[in-house]
Amino acid sequence: MSEQQTQHAAFGRPIPAPPVSLETEEFWKRARDGRFAIKRCVSCQEAFWYPRAICPLCHSSETAWEDSPGTGTVYTYSIVRTFPTGPFAIGFVTLDEGPLVLTNFVDFAEGDLAIGKRVKVRFVATDNDGPPAPVFGPA
Numbered sequence: 001m002s003e004q005q006t007q008h009a010a011f012g013r014p015i016p017a018p019p020v021s022l023e024t025e026e027f028w029k030r031a032r033d034g035r036f037a038i039k040r041c042v043s044c045q046e047a048f049w050y051p052r053a054i055c056p057l058c059h060s061s062e063t064a065w066e067d068s069p070g071t072g073t074v075y076t077y078s079i080v081r082t083f084p085t086g087p088f089a090i091g092f093v094t095l096d097e098g099p100l101v102l103t104n105f106v107d108f109a110e111g112d113l114a115i116g117k118r119v120k121v122r123f124v125a126t127d128n129d130g131p132p133a134p135v136f137g138p139a
């Protein structure tokens with residue numbers, strides 16, 4: 001584990017290995033290459049999160065993967081200060097493509113995390129050699 005990942009674990013909390021299903025296999029495959037992917041509906045053209053086979057907006061089964069720069073803004077957040085492994089922050093990011101993503105925040109100095117702040121995705125190791133999980137930090 002690199003020093004950077006150790007720092008994530010110290011600020012955040014250990015992240016359990018995410019369950020990989022047929023619907024999300026492609027997402028985790030790209031994540032192992034450091035690529036953040038979202039899905040877009042071929043029928044209504046809307047991007048959506050979380051990745052799934054059926055468009056949640058128009059129920060079309062014609063959806064496609066696309067790489068995203070993983071940039072957006074903090075919609076809201078909450079800091080959990082009392083936790084056995086130390087404080088951590090969770091909240092929602094509005095991706096530049098539109099969808100809201102529930103996520104962990106990392107690499108923010110105390111008092112720096114704020115609504116409207118620009119953020120960018122990074123990946124952190126998960127327990128049991130699971131695929132890396134997307135989290136967001138300062139852009």
Ligand SMILES: [Zn+2]
Pocket residue numbers: 041042043044045046055056057058059060
């Ligand atoms: Zn649609």
